[in-house]
Amino acid sequence: MAARVLLVGAGAVGARAARQLVEADDVDEVVVVEPDGARRSAVVTSSGDKATDGGPSSEGVAGAVDAVLLAGPNGTHLDEARRHLALGRTVVSCADGIPDVSGLLDLGPEAEARGTRVVVGAGFSPGLTCVLARHAARRFEVVDEIHVARSGTGGPACARAHHRALSGTSLDWRDGGWQRRPAGSGRELCWFPDPVGGQDCYRAQLPDALLLVPPFPGVNRVTARMAATRRDRITAHLPMLRKPHPEGLVGAGRVEVRGRHQGAQDVVVLGVLDRPAVAAGAVAALALRWALAERLPVGAHGLAILEDTVGFLRELAHIGIKAAAFEGSAT
Amino acid sequence: MVLLRRALAALGIAGLIAAVLRLRGSGGTPPQEGGWRELSGPELQ
Numbered sequence: 001m002a003a004r005v006l007l008v009g010a011g012a013v014g015a016r017a018a019r020q021l022v023e024a025d026d027v028d029e030v031v032v033v034e035p036d037g038a039r040r041s042a043v044v045t046s047s048g049d050k051a052t053d054g055g056p057s058s059e060g061v062a063g064a065v066d067a068v069l070l071a072g073p074n075g076t077h078l079d080e081a082r083r084h085l086a087l088g089r090t091v092v093s094c095a096d097g098i099p100d101v102s103g104l105l106d107l108g109p110e111a112e113a114r115g116t117r118v119v120v121g122a123g124f125s126p127g128l129t130c131v132l133a134r135h136a137a138r139r140f141e142v143v144d145e146i147h148v149a150r151s152g153t154g155g156p157a158c159a160r161a162h163h164r165a166l167s168g169t170s171l172d173w174r175d176g177g178w179q180r181r182p183a184g185s186g187r188e189l190c191w192f193p194d195p196v197g198g199q200d201c202y203r204a205q206l207p208d209a210l211l212l213v214p215p216f217p218g219v220n221r222v223t224a225r226m227a228a229t230r231r232d233r234i235t236a237h238l239p240m241l242r243k244p245h246p247e248g249l250v251g252a253g254r255v256e257v258r259g260r261h262q263g264a265q266d267v268v269v270l271g272v273l274d275r276p277a278v279a280a281g282a283v284a285a286l287a288l289r290w291a292l293a294e295r296l297p298v299g300a301h302g303l304a305i306l307e308d309t310v311g312f313l314r315e316l317a318h319i320g321i322k323a324a325a326f327e328g329s330a331t
Numbered sequence: 332m333v334l335l336r337r338a339l340a341a342l343g344i345a346g347l348i349a350a351v352l353r354l355r356g357s358g359g360t361p362p363q364e365g366g367w368r369e370l371s372g373p374e375l376q
Contacts, residue, residue: 324367324369327365328364328365
């Protein structure tokens with residue numbers, strides 16, 4: 001049975017998600033909701049017959065809705081998710097802010113009671129990086145450490161979130177407890193797929209650990225870092241000095257998983273290279289379709305809960321988003 | 332002459348601070364061999 005999907009937010013990520021959803025056979029209609037009328041109209045027009053105009057707010061949308069994809073800016077997801085969850089709808093969120101992600105994960109018991117799904121952090125990073133972490137972890141009996149790094153931004157809202165993330169407090173998991181450190185500290189050279197290559201990455205106010213700790217019980221360390229320049233770090237505490245670009249250029253994600261296989265310690269490094277908004281839209285759309293097909297568990301989870309990572313990555317590869325593995329030595 | 336010495340001293344101190352800031356911290360070692368390859372075949376089966 002084809003689904004009727006509500007897409008809230010028609011920015012860089014939402015527009016890409018709409019394109020993916022209208023091309024899916026299991027989606028019958030995509031109702032686009034966006035406060036900016038011109039942007040909403042542009043996305044509806046460019047997405048074909050399956051896309052319809054849902055107006056500026058999701059409260060005005062009439063009729064049955066099977067699933068909701070939240071692709072608006074951080075800070076708008078939790079209230080929307082609560083409302084749609086109360087109506088028994090599947091909810092997929094691209095939020096990458098700690099308050100949103102934390103609040104959405106707290107909806108788990110209600111989602112389980114209602115027998116529905118809330119997919120949290122279904123974007124580029126977190127999102128695709130969570131899938132890569134789970135995929136890399138398949139090679140180990142015990143996962144000890146997960147380190148995520150990302151480079152690049154999607155649309156303007158993502159660029160603003162990137163700017164703010166460098167001035168907040170990072171949240172890492174270490175030895176069974178949460179560790180808070182100033183964002184912008186902890187420089188580490190991370191090697192991303194070419195042509196991004198080596199980038200200095202720093203702690204930042206990122207929610208990855210919140211999404212990666214629950215699916216990996218017993219993990220000792222989970223960290224998340226973000227590539228930044230010196231100018232990014234110096235200006236992080238100031239308002240943005242200029243308007244963000246409509247969309248960032250190519251970005252990359254990198255996941256390093258350390259664990260034990262047959263008693264021996266080993267490390268697996270997986271990465272992905274793409275425009276973050278394009279990849280985020282594709283991941284969100286695919287996560288929504290998998291949630292509707294009940295290929296994700298009931299409750300509120302990130303994508304690291306996924307069991308069939310091969311199937312997910314193959315579907316992404318089919319539309320041009322291809323993961324890579326690093327094979328080499330640091331010495 | 333005094334002005335010149337002070338200017339040179341200021342430039343020297345600024346250079347020293349910049350060098351310390353530049354070199355501070357352990358940035359890690361870039362990979363010396365190997366590289367990225369696309370996941371394919373058995374890894375995606």
